[in-house]
Amino acid sequence: MPITYTSNEQVEVYRFSAPAAILIPLVALFLQAFVPLRLHFFSIFDLPLLVVIFFAVARRSQVTGLLTGAIIGLLQDSLTHQPIGVYGIAKTVVGYGASSLGVKLDVENAGARLLVTLFFYVVHEIVYFTVARGMVGLTLKWNWLHELGSALANAVLAVALFALLDRFKQRI
Amino acid sequence: MENLITRYRNVTILVAMLFAQVLGLAVQVKRTAENESTRLIRIWTVNAVTPLEKAIVWGQGGVTHLWHDYFYLRGVRQENRDLKAEIERLRIEHARMSEDAEQAHRLQALLGFKEQFISQTMAAQVIGSSGSEQSRSVYIDKGARDGIRTDMAVITADGVVGKVLRVFRSTSEVLLIDDQSSGVGAILEKTRLQGVLRGTPTGEVVLEKVMADEQVPPGEKVLTSGGDRIFPKGLPVGTVTKTSPGPELFLNIHVKPAANLSKLEEVLVITQQVEKEPDVAEGRARASDILAQRLPSVPDAPPDDPNKPPPPTSGLKILPAPSAQQASPGISGKPAGTTPAAGAKSVTSGSGSTDKTAAPSVPKKPAAPAAAPPGKPASSQPKPKQSEPPAEDTPH
Numbered sequence: 191m192p193i194t195y196t197s198n199e200q201v202e203v204y205r206f207s208a209p210a211a212i213l214i215p216l217v218a219l220f221l222q223a224f225v226p227l228r229l230h231f232f233s234i235f236d237l238p239l240l241v242v243i244f245f246a247v248a249r250r251s252q253v254t255g256l257l258t259g260a261i262i263g264l265l266q267d268s269l270t271h272q273p274i275g276v277y278g279i280a281k282t283v284v285g286y287g288a289s290s291l292g293v294k295l296d297v298e299n300a301g302a303r304l305l306v307t308l309f310f311y312v313v314h315e316i317v318y319f320t321v322a323r324g325m326v327g328l329t330l331k332w333n334w335l336h337e338l339g340s341a342l343a344n345a346v347l348a349v350a351l352f353a354l355l356d357r358f359k360q361r362i
Numbered sequence: 363m364e365n366l367i368t369r370y371r372n373v374t375i376l377v378a379m380l381f382a383q384v385l386g387l388a389v390q391v392k393r394t395a396e397n398e399s400t401r402l403i404r405i406w407t408v409n410a411v412t413p414l415e416k417a418i419v420w421g422q423g424g425v426t427h428l429w430h431d432y433f434y435l436r437g438v439r440q441e442n443r444d445l446k447a448e449i450e451r452l453r454i455e456h457a458r459m460s461e462d463a464e465q466a467h468r469l470q471a472l473l474g475f476k477e478q479f480i481s482q483t484m485a486a487q488v489i490g491s492s493g494s495e496q497s498r499s500v501y502i503d504k505g506a507r508d509g510i511r512t513d514m515a516v517i518t519a520d521g522v523v524g525k526v527l528r529v530f531r532s533t534s535e536v537l538l539i540d541d542q543s544s545g546v547g548a549i550l551e552k553t554r555l556q557g558v559l560r561g562t563p564t565g566e567v568v569l570e571k572v573m574a575d576e577q578v579p580p581g582e583k584v585l586t587s588g589g590d591r592i593f594p595k596g597l598p599v600g601t602v603t604k605t606s607p608g609p610e611l612f613l614n615i616h617v618k619p620a621a622n623l624s625k626l627e628e629v630l631v632i633t634q635q636v637e638k639e640p641d642v643a644e645g646r647a648r649a650s651d652i653l654a655q656r657l658p659s660v661p662d663a664p665p666d667d668p669n670k671p672p673p674p675t676s677g678l679k680i681l682p683a684p685s686a687q688q689a690s691p692g693i694s695g696k697p698a699g700t701t702p703a704a705g706a707k708s709v710t711s712g713s714g715s716t717d718k719t720a721a722p723s724v725p726k727k728p729a730a731p732a733a734a735p736p737g738k739p740a741s742s743q744p745k746p747k748q749s750e751p752p753a754e755d756t757p758h
Contacts, residue, residue: 220411222493223501224418230624233495252372260379268407269490270497271527271537275387277494279380286376322496325387329542330496331563 204248204359214355215241215262223269234340236311238262240348242281243310244355246288247297255292259285273326280317284310300349307348311341405530408501412533415489416503423487482634484508486516488626489533498541498561499524500626505532513592515632521598521620522546522586523629534631538623539599540567547589548599548617550578556587559599559617567600568608569615576613578605584617594635 206214218237226233242262246255263281267274288310291297297306315337322328367374486502504510506529516523516536524544527537537544540561548559548569555576557569569584582602588595600617608614 216410219407219493220414223411223490224415226491226493227488227500227626233491233493253375256372256376256379260383264383264403265407266493268401268404269411270492270494271499271535271541271543272494272497273387273390274401274403275383275390278383279387282376282379282383286372321387325384326391328496329563 202361203250204361206245206248206358206360210358211245214245214358215258215265219262219265219269222266234343235347236314236344237351238266238277239281239284239311239314240307240344240351241355242285243288243307243348244352246285247292247306248359250289250292252286252289252293255285255289256282257285259283272322272328276318276321276326279321280314283317284314287313300353303349303352304345307345308341311344312337315341404528408530408533408535412489412501412503412530415501416487416533419487419489419503481636482632483630484510484633486510486534486629486631488629492535495565496563498538498565498623499527500536500538501533502536502629502631503533504631505530505534507531509633510534510631511633515593516629517593517597517632518621518626518629520622521600522593523621523623523626525592526631536629539619540565540623545590546593546599547587548584549587550602551583551585553578553582556589557615559584567617567619569602569617570608570612572613572615574607574611574613578602578613578615580604594632 215238218241222235222237242255242259245258249255249258259281260278263278264274266277266281270277288306291306295302297303319330319332322330484504486504488500489503490501492499502510502516510526510529512526512529514526516525522539524536524538524541526534528535538561539546539559542561542563544559544561546559547556549556550569550572553576555572555578557571559567559569561567572578580602584599584602586593586595586597586599598620600619603616603618605616606614
């Protein structure tokens, strides 16, 4: 069984079946588009982002992580009316960063997952705002309180969601 | 060099991916909206996500229908009684209001003003959203094959919702009025001040381009002005909540949308508007009247009784109350034939779809004029907006 060793620590690498790798992001996109119609507060969550972080950390491959982030981000972009690429760029960065972190650290426990999601949510928002304001010319207002609240809500959801998605992991 | 790339392979791929996306973004931003075509990735994503949304909405509707129409009928009798009482009250009110409206229509016809009438609408179900706080748009279950086109107005019973932004084969994306890239020509009901309604990054709706020296009281209704050539004039948009100084000598008028944009289920897409001069004989059917008739939840009006006498062109002849005569000055007695020729002048947007049609020229069944309370003269009622001079943006 191939196992990667990083920083003298045994870190397991996982893979996902093709249906899971395709359907999980699609279901996340679907829920992100559908649930806010019924539960308006749900729009503070970013399920595609959580899926990107989960896949990136579990696979522990930077190239796979950034590609996963780019694809999911571009798909999310195509549901909005904004130019395609804003979410794509933000999630590419997050996918790369999360997989880089996954290579070096064991982020399998709930506490680590909470902190990782909290951190990468803020990173995602910073990149998103930068691109949206700098390139697309959108007038967005940065509100630290709102962003930190959203980050915390997403982190709490991530802990539960990652536990659910762990069932789809397959050890290499 | 090759060694360097191999060594930093991951970073190189990251930079390449980011560069490709930045490049793609720059191309899209540079391209004007007119030249923009729907990208293939949008079509793929929408086609992948919306069928599931449609299926769930359809299933949910079926279960709700079964529960509410067959099982959960508690309180229906009481509700029925209340509704009947409400109908009686509204009939009396309608009889009073129709007098003023009748007079306004005659005056408009005499002056040759044109109005925009909603001649075709299509009911659609909201099946999804963009899923982003920064992009306020929803998806509906009608698309190109149903006759939907871009820039068609989308409304509900309460008011304006938005406009069709992108059309796919069986779905369409609707840009909501609270999105920061939207713009609706609007007019304040009483002060008749015109402005542009826009969304803000925080999801609020503000009326811009109203000079700072104007007085706009909170609570004033905001209507569509018709100046944007998308929304017919006179549709409710919202209510003024507060006013604050804005940029460059303009006011920032905060508006609460009339339609509940966060809980949209069914909407109407205006597939055709007709511009015509109001007809005295047929002038009762205004855009807002048609809207009231076209709601999906409102059953169709029963067919007219052929034995019933035709509806009067003026309340003068039927209403016995002397005050009703005061409501109609000299021109009220003029026969319909003396009014300017009425008829469709131009179709501002159209589709040859198989929509339910509602000919605007079909007069609404008038309420029994005898129901008007004798003690309340029609002329004493506050004048509706029809009595005001038409806005400048109305085509002449």
